[in-house]
Amino acid sequence: MRLLWLSALACNGNAHALLNYPHFEEWQEDFEWLYHPLLPSTHAFVEVEEGIEGVEILIVDGTLEEGLVKNRLVYNELLARYAAEAKCIVTVGTCATFGGIFAQGGEGRSGLHFSKERRHGRFDDFWEKTVSLPGCPVQPEVLAGTLSMLRLGEPLPLDALHRPKYFYAYTVHDGCTRNEYFEYKIDEHRFGALEGCMFYEHGCQGTFTHGSCNKILWNGVHSKTRAGTPCMGCTEPDFPRETLWRTSKHMGIPARMPLGVPRRAYLSLAGIAKAFRIERFERPMMEDERG
Amino acid sequence: MIKEQHRAEKKAKRRGEIVRTALKLFAEKGFYATTIPEMARDLKMSVGNLYNYFSSKEILAQEIIREISAYLGARIREVNEAELSVREKIRRIVTIYFETARDEPEMIDFFLRVYLSNREVFHEGCEGMICVNEFVTEIMIFFDDGVASGALKNQDFFSAFGLFMGYLGGMVFLNGENILPRALEEYVDDISENIYNALKVS
Amino acid sequence: MAEVRLELIEKIEGEAQVRYFYEEERVDFAEILFVTGRGIEKILEGRDPWDALTINPRVCGICGHAHLIATVRALEDCYTDLKLSPKARKVRELTLAFELLQNHFKWFYLTILPLLDLEAPRRSVLEPSRILGEMIALLAGQYPHNSYAIPGGITCEITPVDLHGVRQRHRHLQKLFRRGVIDVDLEAFVRCDRIEAMLKREGDLPRAMQRILDRGWERLGRSCDRFIVFGHNDLFVAGKSIGTRLQKHLDLRYLRESSIEGSRARRVLYREKSYETGPLARAMLLKTPLTKEAHRRYGDSLFSRILARVCEIPRLLRYTEALIASIDLSESAWIDPGPLPEEAEGTGIVEAARGSLIHRLQIKEGKIARYRIVTPTQWNLGNGSREEPGVAQSALIGLHREDPAELVFKAFDVCSVCTTK
Ligand code: SF4
Ligand code: SF4
Numbered sequence: 001m002r003l004l005w006l007s008a009l010a011c012n013g014n015a016h017a018l019l020n021y022p023h024f025e026e027w028q029e030d031f032e033w034l035y036h037p038l039l040p041s042t043h044a045f046v047e048v049e050e051g052i053e054g055v056e057i058l059i060v061d062g063t064l065e066e067g068l069v070k071n072r073l074v075y076n077e078l079l080a081r082y083a084a085e086a087k088c089i090v091t092v093g094t095c096a097t098f099g100g101i102f103a104q105g106g107e108g109r110s111g112l113h114f115s116k117e118r119r120h121g122r123f124d125d126f127w128e129k130t131v132s133l134p135g136c137p138v139q140p141e142v143l144a145g146t147l148s149m150l151r152l153g154e155p156l157p158l159d160a161l162h163r164p165k166y167f168y169a170y171t172v173h174d175g176c177t178r179n180e181y182f183e184y185k186i187d188e189h190r191f192g193a194l195e196g197c198m199f200y201e202h203g204c205q206g207t208f209t210h211g212s213c214n215k216i217l218w219n220g221v222h223s224k225t226r227a228g229t230p231c232m233g234c235t236e237p238d239f240p241r242e243t244l245w246r247t248s249k250h251m252g253i254p255a256r257m258p259l260g261v262p263r264r265a266y267l268s269l270a271g272i273a274k275a276f277r278i279e280r281f282e283r284p285m286m287e288d289e290r291g
Numbered sequence: 292m293i294k295e296q297h298r299a300e301k302k303a304k305r306r307g308e309i310v311r312t313a314l315k316l317f318a319e320k321g322f323y324a325t326t327i328p329e330m331a332r333d334l335k336m337s338v339g340n341l342y343n344y345f346s347s348k349e350i351l352a353q354e355i356i357r358e359i360s361a362y363l364g365a366r367i368r369e370v371n372e373a374e375l376s377v378r379e380k381i382r383r384i385v386t387i388y389f390e391t392a393r394d395e396p397e398m399i400d401f402f403l404r405v406y407l408s409n410r411e412v413f414h415e416g417c418e419g420m421i422c423v424n425e426f427v428t429e430i431m432i433f434f435d436d437g438v439a440s441g442a443l444k445n446q447d448f449f450s451a452f453g454l455f456m457g458y459l460g461g462m463v464f465l466n467g468e469n470i471l472p473r474a475l476e477e478y479v480d481d482i483s484e485n486i487y488n489a490l491k492v493s
Numbered sequence: 494m495a496e497v498r499l500e501l502i503e504k505i506e507g508e509a510q511v512r513y514f515y516e517e518e519r520v521d522f523a524e525i526l527f528v529t530g531r532g533i534e535k536i537l538e539g540r541d542p543w544d545a546l547t548i549n550p551r552v553c554g555i556c557g558h559a560h561l562i563a564t565v566r567a568l569e570d571c572y573t574d575l576k577l578s579p580k581a582r583k584v585r586e587l588t589l590a591f592e593l594l595q596n597h598f599k600w601f602y603l604t605i606l607p608l609l610d611l612e613a614p615r616r617s618v619l620e621p622s623r624i625l626g627e628m629i630a631l632l633a634g635q636y637p638h639n640s641y642a643i644p645g646g647i648t649c650e651i652t653p654v655d656l657h658g659v660r661q662r663h664r665h666l667q668k669l670f671r672r673g674v675i676d677v678d679l680e681a682f683v684r685c686d687r688i689e690a691m692l693k694r695e696g697d698l699p700r701a702m703q704r705i706l707d708r709g710w711e712r713l714g715r716s717c718d719r720f721i722v723f724g725h726n727d728l729f730v731a732g733k734s735i736g737t738r739l740q741k742h743l744d745l746r747y748l749r750e751s752s753i754e755g756s757r758a759r760r761v762l763y764r765e766k767s768y769e770t771g772p773l774a775r776a777m778l779l780k781t782p783l784t785k786e787a788h789r790r791y792g793d794s795l796f797s798r799i800l801a802r803v804c805e806i807p808r809l810l811r812y813t814e815a816l817i818a819s820i821d822l823s824e825s826a827w828i829d830p831g832p833l834p835e836e837a838e839g840t841g842i843v844e845a846a847r848g849s850l851i852h853r854l855q856i857k858e859g860k861i862a863r864y865r866i867v868t869p870t871q872w873n874l875g876n877g878s879r880e881e882p883g884v885a886q887s888a889l890i891g892l893h894r895e896d897p898a899e900l901v902f903k904a905f906d907v908c909s910v911c912t913t914k
Contacts, residue, residue: 009531012506013554013637019599020626020636025615038504038603045503068529070508071501101551105532136551137638191643192581192827194650218635219627221658227634228648229641232547245543245643250438252448253431263435264368267428275419 001151004034004048004055004082008075009102009109010062012037013137014093020219021140030151037061049073051081057150058086063095066108076122079112083123088150089130092143097134097161098237114161117237132162136234141216142167161237163210168235171259173206175214176225182207185273186281191228194285198230199254203245205233207258309334309344314355318400322352322409349412356406356413356422359398363391364425371432377442377491380433382483385459389475392463399463430455437490444492454489458482502899504604505907506555509874515894523889525876530757533914537864542568542833542856545864546640549852552866552914555599557637558592558629559845560866563852565642566841571856572644572830580824581646583816586726587659588629589843590813592636594666595625596846597772597806600906601674605799606697608900609704613697617673624662624669631658646827653822660817667810674698679807686782688790698803705796714795714901716887717767720774721872723851724844728812733768734777737788745840745851750867753876760875760883761867769793769884770848770872771905772802781808795888795904802906835859845869847906866914873905 005015015038021027033041034055035048043052049072060079068075083089091112094100098116103109112123113130131150133142146164149156157165173179181189181197189196198204206214206225213223213231225231232244248255257266280289312333316325327348331338345351370383392399406413406423413422420427434451437443443451462482466475496515501508507529514522533552537545549564550557562585569575602618626636632651633641641648671677675696677685685691692699692706705711718736723743725731732741747764760767768774773793776784783804787797833856841852848869855863877883882890885905892898 007507009529010507011551011554011557013551013557016554016637019619020623022623024619024623028615037507040607045508046501063531065529070529071510101533101536101548102531105536137554190827190829191648192646192650192825194652213635219623219630221627222630222634224634224639224641226649227632227639227641228650229634229639232640234638240544240547243541243544244547245541250445251431251434251443251451253435255435255439263432264428267431268424271419271424271427272421275421 002032002034002054002056003059005036005059006079007037008062008064008068010095014061017137018140018143021144022220027144055082055086058082058089060091060096060112061093063099063102063109083126089126090133092133092138094134094136094234094239097132100136101240114237130162134235139216167212168210170212170215171207172209172211172213172231176206181281184278184281185270201247202230203247204230206231208256209233209236211235306344310355313351314397314401317405318397322405322412352412353417353422355401359402360423360426364429367429371429377437378487381487385479385483388459403460443490451490455486502902509907518894520889520892522879523886525874525885526756527758534864537861540861542861546643550638554637555596556845558588559843559850561640561642562589563841563843563850567839567852567854568644570839570841571833571837575830576828577646578824578828580820581826583820584632584647585642587813587816588633590809591625591629593846594806594809595622597802598622601803604903609701611700611704621666621669624666628659628662631655645830650826651822663814670806679811682807684782686786688786702800710897711791711796712794713896714888714904715792716769716884718793719768720777721763721768721770722774722778723842723849729775729844730778732778756876758871758875761871767877767883768872770869772805773798776801795901798904847908848872870908874907
């Protein structure tokens with residue numbers, strides 16, 4: 001299957017992350033890079049500008065900017081040309097999907113279809129054939145897996161923002177090793193510790209962020225939240241929010257609730273959970289259970 | 292079928308009567324001075340039968356506080372769900388509290404004289420705020436909405452909670468001691484205004 | 494008759510344009526232009542200072558970790574009495590060094606070898622890159638784009654199990670280096686000072702260097718012969734060197750940034766002069782034997798530049814091995830430094846893969862009032878005038894039409910996204 005990877009305003013993190021895909025070499029045998037920002041490709045960028053044939057999947061990376069010129073041509077026009085031809089379009093990363101960080105750095109910047117959660121409509125003709133893979137960067141397993149499924153024509157159920165459910169129906173909270181501290185509402189958390197949950201004080205967005213970070217695991221071994229770093233919500237339309245390392249609260253009550261959980265239900269459960277002092281959660285994990 | 296339903300209904304009714312009688316006695320005489328035989332006498336039932344409903348005085352007291360919390364919680368929830376300004380919501384909550392003190396004085400008495408004074412009774416089974424969860428949850432939601440809408444100052448929950456509830460409890464206490472020159476309802480406007488001023492964004 | 498040609502240079506973490514001015518058959522002048530920019534510094538203004546820990550790694554997909562470490566150092570510099578445990582300091586050094594290693598492998602295999610018409614199996618780059626990513630992730634949560642370094646230490650507790658995973662991969666990596674890059678004993682290689690001895694070994698490095706010699710390119714790409722290194726640790730020393738004349742003292746007040754017409758990059762000068770930064774500069778300051786010898790023979794040419802960079806790999810491998818062995822896990826991972834001051838200024842300096850990276854910030858009323866980043870590529874690729882050309886510019890000027898201009902250019906390892914931020 002022939003892939004054309006075009007980057008607008010990007011950091012190249014999605015491309016580099018993909019190289020870490022454990023089976024990259026074998027996986028790549030099924031694909032041909034018509035153009036890729038790092039890897040050897042069939043065409044040079046200048047040729048892409050002149051016009052190339054046979055694009056099957058268009059991969060859009062980076063924040064779009066009105067009037068942006070990478071070399072000779074207006075980038076958005078280049079994009080529209082290949083988007084019309086491609087069977088399918090995949091927006092990789094939060095920048096290409098929702099605008100992301102760089103959308104905040106200048107005028108006229110957005111994702112392919114979205115400005116944050118709002119559909120801006122400029123590329124509406126291509127909406128039906130677009131798959132959204134947000135993430136900053138997108139996990140390599142998500143990108144490689146999606147492309148393979150598209151190639152094989154396997155069903156790929158999408159949610160309302162066109163994210164494949166297989167990867168984005170989970171929250172980052174699913175599978176975090178700090179879950180028990182969340183369940184029992186232990187709100188103390190200190191950095192540099194194995195214990196504690198970062199929902200209450202340190203801005204963890206895991207419970208309302210769509211993604212497989214704690215299911216697939218990053219680099220196959222770990223994740224931010226497991227490593228004591230709060231989830232910054234990098235797959236979400238409003239990434240990056242302000243004051244990322246502190247939980248915003250109203251009179252001590254977290255301003256954002258876990259995905260789909262009514263506040264009343266959350267607060268009732270929290271009240272009950274908080275009533276109990278559970279000894280195990282008050283001592284270091286590595287200490288003996290008794291004595 | 293119908294018979295069974297009938298029996299369950301009857302049982303629930305009886306249960307309600309027990310709670311009401313116990314509430315009255317507890318509120319009047321305090322937790323320790325009230326005895327199960329005394330309750331049974333008032334209810335015209337045997338002590339043994341009463342124990343079929345509640346296996347101890349503590350459990351009965353816990354049931355009572357849960358019901359009071361549910362009662363107040365449900366009424367405050369109506370306020371929370373109404374389209375009202377924060378100021379107006381405060382007025383409604385104060386009104387609810389004072390109305391309850393007037394119409395169901397035992398509830399507030401029980402809350403102040405038993406629940407808050409005999410904490411040992413509630414240690415097992417009513418840890419933390421479990422038994423008043425519904426009430427506290429609604430107060431939390433009220434605060435949360437207030438801060439989110441920009442009307443209330445973002446501060447520590449307990450500072451705000453103490454200010455609000457302590458004030459109302461104090462007024463009911465003064466009223467109960469017949470110290471207040473005017474009827475409790477007549478204080479609603481002033482008190483609501485004071486609470487609002489103390490909690491609003493400066 | 495003068496002729497002007499505009500060329501697009503791609504696959505450099507973005508693109509750049511070079512406008513060559515030919516006089517006869519030679520490059521008479523060249524301008525390096527970066528046409529897109531993202532405005533990271535502006536995005537940071539007005540934000541909570543800690544947000545920089547999240548935003549800044551996203552400056553760059555290949556050296557983002559260096560940006561994180563520079564950020565945390567700049568934030569820590571805002572405190573007057575911040576404590577950092579040796580463990581936290583060492584773990585940070587480790588993850589940073591792992592990124593350097595990964596970048597070196599990627600650059601050598603993905604950028605340099607193809608320009609020398611040499612092929613190597615794809616896994617020569619994929620395997621070390623992936624393993625190094627895992628090593629960083631084991632300590633920092635993920636790679637790329639983690640934010641595990643925070644004022645006072647690191648966010649995570651490291652267990653012996655994590656460290657064990659790092660150690661095993663380190664052994665694997667050493668094996669890959671010897672199997673692919675050059676088959677030598679690391680210890681001995683670091684002390685080796687004979688180019689011929691290196692060329693005789695098996696591996697992609699000797700193949701590449703031999704190819705450069707065979708094509709007679711070893712003296713191409715010579716530039717200003719001035720080197721600068723701002724970061725220092727147990728591996729690198731700071732200072733500047735003009736040719737081989739060394740001066741250890743540097744003062745950031747002499748650093749000057751200026752904008753370049755037609756380009757989104759800003760140029761940086763030290764005492765009004767351009768300096769080369771990066772592995773060659775680091776090697777020149779350390780006087781590492783093999784690079785010193787290359788420089789003696791061929792000057793600051795692409796030969797020396799490429800060799801210096803690849804030769805940093807074994808040094809980094811030994812450095813990280815010693816670091817791992819010296820970590821005392823019983824120390825705290827994080828020591829609470831208290832809140833950041835409401836008004837402060839801080840500077841964070843890091844030796845990144847491509848050279849010195851400097852972050853400077855100013856906090857006012859608890860928010861970021863100003864944030865400035867000076868990247869290595871700005872030193873090396875910044876445009877100058879005909880009188881005072883930039884480093885890469887000088888290297889391009891004088892090249893013959895037939896010379897490998899792209900190789901000369903890419904030997905600096907251009908990172909377009911970092912240059913314009
Ligand atoms: S740290 Fe975040 S992801 Fe982990 S349990 Fe807490 S809320 Fe969930
Ligand atoms: S844990 Fe959160 S911030 Fe980190 S990569 Fe996953 S979604 Fe993004």
